[in-house]
Amino acid sequence: MTYSGASVQRPWDARLARYLVAPLKDTWVTPNYLTTVRLCVGLAAAVAFMPGTYGWSNVAALLLIVSNFLDHTDGELARISGKSSRVGHIYDLASDAVVTILLFVAMGSGIKHSLILSVPPILLGTLAGVAVALIFWLRMRIEDLGGKEASRQPSMGGFETEDVLYLLPLVTLCDGVAPFVLAASVGAPLFAVWVVFDYRRLVRRVRPRAQQHTVGAA
Secondary structure, three states, X not given: OOOOOOHHHOOHHHHHXXXXXXXXXXXXXXXXXXXXXXXXXXXXXXXXXXXXXXXXXXXXXXXXHHHXXXXXXXXXXXXXXXXXXXXXXXXXXHHHHHHHHHHHHHHHHHOOOOOEOOEOHHHHHHHHHHHHHHHHHHHHHXXXXXXXXXXXXXXXXXXXXXXXXXXXXXXXXXXXHHHHHHHHHHHHHHHHHHHHHHHHHHHHHHHHHHHHXXXXXX
16 A cells, blocks of 8 residues: 655554564565455454454454454565565555455354344355455456556545544454444445446546557557
8 A cells, every 4th residue: 555645644653663663674575475364464453353253253353353464564574675566565555455355254253143134144244245346356357457546545634444443352352243244344445436436437548548549659
């Protein structure tokens, strides 16, 4: 994830991540190592959600916070060390998608009662996870077409949309995993639809430029 402009526009967790990984700049540690650590912690969070108990759900939420923060460390290390790579970037995006999808599926699998009509909660979690996967894929396509600035998330006061995950421990402490999954099964698909329209607008804007460039080259 790349941030431009004044430093105040950078998310707080990204700034803290840069400070913490600065000592690793000239070491053998690469951004892909940090991505792997983040992936393992995120998968552990998903596993902890599966029992559906109050205690394990709170453990899972704490693991998710760590995973969400670690998601910034690989990118920050890549920037300050000059070790950025296309493969590493794709690995990071794939890890984001895998962790997020499995988290929602695991949350749904841990819910023992129906949330709406007779739909199994795991299907609601899967719906939210698939929607998130689509969002990740579209953001990657948007970045390919319009650059990293085009795929940048909305932010306010140093916080981004995805930072809402830092509030998940409040959800688990209030035993609110079930309503959270229900809300995500509605909100994530709706947000995915918005991203689809955003992607289509970008394609319509970029396509004429590409055609003009092709004609000019001919």
